[in-house]
Amino acid sequence: MTSDATQPTTAFCQHDHNHCIDSAMAQARHLCQQRGVRLTPIRQRVLELVWQSHQPLGAYTLLGLLAEEGFNSAPPTIYRALEFLQHEGLIHKLASINAFTGCCNPGTPHEGHFFLCLSCHQALEIDTSTLQHSLQNSAGKHGFSIAQQTIEITGCCAQCQSKQNTENHG
Amino acid sequence: MTSDATQPTTAFCQHDHNHCIDSAMAQARHLCQQRGVRLTPIRQRVLELVWQSHQPLGAYTLLGLLAEEGFNSAPPTIYRALEFLQHEGLIHKLASINAFTGCCNPGTPHEGHFFLCLSCHQALEIDTSTLQHSLQNSAGKHGFSIAQQTIEITGCCAQCQSKQNTENHG
DNA sequence: TGACAAGGGTTATAACGTAACATAACATCA
DNA sequence: TGATGTTATGTTACGTTATAACCCTTGTCA
Structure with a gap:
């Protein structure tokens, strides 16, 4: 088996992930402003955490990460934030593993x-x-x-x- | 909008479902015998229940149904049976709704x-x-x-x- | 007949998700 | 400015889905 095929730049490849995060956050802010919805601190932080992770994150993992940062959150908080982000098309839920990941192309539904x-x-x-x-x-x-x-x-x-x-x- | 298109016979159509169940069970017994694995009473009953239902069933729903019939079962029992049936290709799990449904074509992987x-x-x-x-x-x-x-x-x-x-x- | 594997019983708990109600933050308009 | 409505978040409790760990029974087979 060879692996000569040229491959597109994806999550599986080496890349400057900070750039991904910055650009995703900027785009999220832009979209929310455009739509007149509020990207509150919690929502923003959840989105960042999702993007910072190299693998999809579960709700309770996110909860733990937020807790470390002093956000005094219980499950409903995180699920609301995730629901908002999903609704705005900024993240996807992966049903088969109960986890969430950032959407690469949130502009287009x-x-x-x-x-x-x-x-x-x-x-x-x-x-x-x-x-x-x-x-x-x-x-x-x-x-x-x-x-x-x-x-x-x-x-x-x-x-x-x-x-x-x-x-x-x- | 018209609905004139001829449609294949599917779960969504009227049909003799008892026939489906019988044939599914017979096929399951045959496959298990062929493979030298045991379709025990619990496994068999779980498979029947899944087939009898017109919609996918959750693990705890199945548990309740078994309990009504005197099977003195706890969650692990049902999850073991479901795991077996999945492994033998007799049922599918629907991850997006956490439910199980009978496989229509268990012979071919x-x-x-x-x-x-x-x-x-x-x-x-x-x-x-x-x-x-x-x-x-x-x-x-x-x-x-x-x-x-x-x-x-x-x-x-x-x-x-x-x-x-x-x-x-x- | 005793070692072993497979299946299932039992208890406890982990992991995932939501209902319901209280409070805070923000907007807006008399 | 402060009354009012709306949106967002905090809090408690609980519902739902899934698994770990340990033990016992049963069947098989050397």
Whole structure:
């Protein structure tokens, strides 16, 4: 098995993640202002924490992180913040692992479709326009009207695969 | 909006469900025997209950049903049975609603892909070979090796849509 | 017949999520 | 300015989903 294929820049690749965070936060502030909704300190901090993590975070993990910073929060607080962020399209929930991750493209409304690496636990949001098409096609055949999509594919990312190959052959 | 399109026979249509259950149970018994694994009374009853229900069942609902029948079970019992049935490909778990549903085609290993109706709460397992193809394609581009797929599409089934139309216009 | 594996019983608890009510912060307008 | 309504957050309690850990029973087989 070779890994010569050129790969797009994704969560699975080395990159300046601080840049991602800054830009995501700026975009979030912009969108909220535009829409006349309030990105309060808690909401903002939750979004930052989600973005800072290299893997999707659970609600209670976030709760713990907030507690460390002096936010005196109980579960409802965090779930409200997460609900707000989801509603504004700033984060996605990963139902299969009960965790949340930042949305890479919050400007345009879309469903979150993900590859989840079982090894490094990172989530890669994928663009699936063709997949979308065949789903709509299938829905049409059954007369089904689509509301929301949960598409979460687990497996092993390219990085982890090559790591494992190195270990096995080294 | 018209609803003239011919539709396949699915969970969303009227049909003799007893026949479904019988045939599913027979197939399960056959598969387990073939594989040398034991379809014990509890496992068998759980599978039947899942099939008897017109909508996916949660673990604790199943627990309640078993309790009514004198099975003196606690959560671990039911989760073990569900794990077994999942492992043998006899049921699927719907992660987005924490519920379980019978697999329509347990002989051939495959992933469960579902339409979930938000109105009648029924689940329709769909065949998605084209979707499969575009997923594999996308995975290939990212060097991602797929293990397991969670594809759960919520919305409104044809039956419920036409019911709602009737109500609105009647 | 005793070692072993598999299945299930039992207790306890972890992890995830929400209802309901109280309070604080903010806006706005007489 | 302060009465009022709205939105956001704090707080308590509890509901729901899932698993860890340990033990006992039963069947199998050398």
